[in-house]
């Protein structure tokens with residue numbers, strides 16, 4: 001479970017996130033929906049400790065991420081929107097590095113790496129450098145790294161963009177499975193259709209502020225009743 005309590009972040013000349021509060025329950029897939037530039041990545045970067053929070057607090061499974069950053073970092077796994085990391089490592093070296101950092105026992109590690117990378121179709125590329133991987137393959141190796149250490153909380157920034165349909169299906173199934181075990185799955189997207197397919201709960205963000213939080217049925221009802229949300233709905237569906 002994640003609580004965002006009135007968080008704000010400004011860049012010179014730009015208020016990217018303004019007094020944003022959210023309650024992300026465990027056991028559900030939570031979609032964070034908003035058009036380009038709405039403030040999704042900035043919020044996620046604050047949740048993961050990449051950007052300091054200007055104001056407010058974030059509590060993850062009871063841990064304040066600013067006060068106890070190391071403890072919080074053991075709780076979550078993060079898939080960034082651009083998976084251009086550790087390009088000089090081979091896929092297998094990256095996964096072993098993650099396994100070492102999060103102390104995944106050697107006996108289970110080998111088996112898990114094989115199972116995960118086979119399900120994403122990148123097993124045969126594990127001995128190649130990440131530099132030679134396509135965007136989708138880079139995304140898959142980062143997702144495999146997150147799943148390898150099996151954190152309680154998953155935070156994924158636009159996780160499905162760049163994935164082929166089969167891998168996209170596999171990842172969605174994994175997200176469902178994780179939530180059904182009572183864990184937390186939080187992901188961002190600017191595609192309304194993805195939210196409709198996948199989410200139990202959704203928050204809509206625009207101009208750095210939450211416009212709506214509720215379940216899918218409530219969201220559809222609100223779109224009909226609220227002119228501002230209806231305009232946003234049109235903007236979001238144009239992205240599909």
Ligand SMILES: Nc1ncnc2c1ncn2[C@@H]1O[C@H](COP(=O)(O)OP(=O)(O)OP(=O)(O)O)[C@@H](O)[C@H]1O
Pocket residue numbers: 011012014015016034035036037038039040041042043190
């Ligand atoms: N480092 C930065 N310096 C200045 N402005 C920034 C910085 N990062 C983000 N912004 C601005 O803050 C606003 C929110 O950006 P953010 O990347 O959080 O949006 P987003 O919802 O993730 O968009 P997208 O779907 O395009 O990734 C945008 O106006 C963006 O230009």
